[in-house]
Amino acid sequence: MATIINADTSDGLKLTSDTSGQIDLQSAGSTKATIDTSGNLKFDSGFGSVGTAYGCRAWVNFNGTGTVAIRDSGNVTSITDNGTGNYTVNFTTAMPDANYSVCGTVGTTGGASAGWLNTGSNATSGAADTTTSCKVCCNYDTFNLYDPTNMYVAIFR
Amino acid sequence: MRIIYETSDGGVAVIVPAPEYLLTHTMEELAAKDVPAGANYEIVEDSVVPSDRAFRGAWTWA
Numbered sequence: 001m002a003t004i005i006n007a008d009t010s011d012g013l014k015l016t017s018d019t020s021g022q023i024d025l026q027s028a029g030s031t032k033a034t035i036d037t038s039g040n041l042k043f044d045s046g047f048g049s050v051g052t053a054y055g056c057r058a059w060v061n062f063n064g065t066g067t068v069a070i071r072d073s074g075n076v077t078s079i080t081d082n083g084t085g086n087y088t089v090n091f092t093t094a095m096p097d098a099n100y101s102v103c104g105t106v107g108t109t110g111g112a113s114a115g116w117l118n119t120g121s122n123a124t125s126g127a128a129d130t131t132t133s134c135k136v137c138c139n140y141d142t143f144n145l146y147d148p149t150n151m152y153v154a155i156f157r
Numbered sequence: 158m159r160i161i162y163e164t165s166d167g168g169v170a171v172i173v174p175a176p177e178y179l180l181t182h183t184m185e186e187l188a189a190k191d192v193p194a195g196a197n198y199e200i201v202e203d204s205v206v207p208s209d210r211a212f213r214g215a216w217t218w219a
Contacts (some may be wrong), residue, residue, distance in 0.1 A: 018201045062173070074177070077187055
């Protein structure tokens with residue numbers, strides 16, 4: 001059960017209330033979005049049914065060359081320049097645990113072929129992800145490190 | 158502004174603040190949050206950090 005706000009095609013707005021604590025947004029009697037009692041936002045944005053929206057918890061776009069600088073970001077206090085091609089992304093609001101997914105890519109203007117983003121507990125980043133930060137590296141060839149002109153990182157959880 | 162601190166292996170790490178964060182916080186607050194506990198650090202002007210990164214791995218804390 002849920003409190004339902006329905007955009008009815010005949011009667012306009014229809015409200016059905018209960019004490020479940022869940023809210024459903026409906027169009028013509030079909031549920032298109034829900035906020036459940038755990039705070040999960042679920043939506044049907046072409047999925048065919050409502051599904052949980054797993055949002056991007058943090059993101060950053062920065063220049064890793066010259067005077068390293070953040071172009072823009074969300075939920076990020078800073079990046080730490082640890083060395084060539086080796087950075088830490090520091091979160092404003094901590095993640096609920098360290099089992100999030102780090103995604104991203106790098107862009108370079110030359111000098112390195114097939115650069116890629118490397119993260120987590122591995123040979124070149126050397127540190128496991130934590131709830132407050134994650135280490136990301138720009139690698140090319142056989143794990144050589146490289147400063148990218150564009151580094152894009154997004155964290156999903 | 159930047160925060161530089163001494164890493165456990167004698168090198169130097171540079172904290173680059175997010176402009177968004179500095180709208181509501183100070184560099185001192187950022188240092189308290191993102192500098193590892195017990196590390197020597199200093200808040201410096203951007204120009205203090207070399208833009209030539211050719212020998213980035215050779216930077217040491219002095």
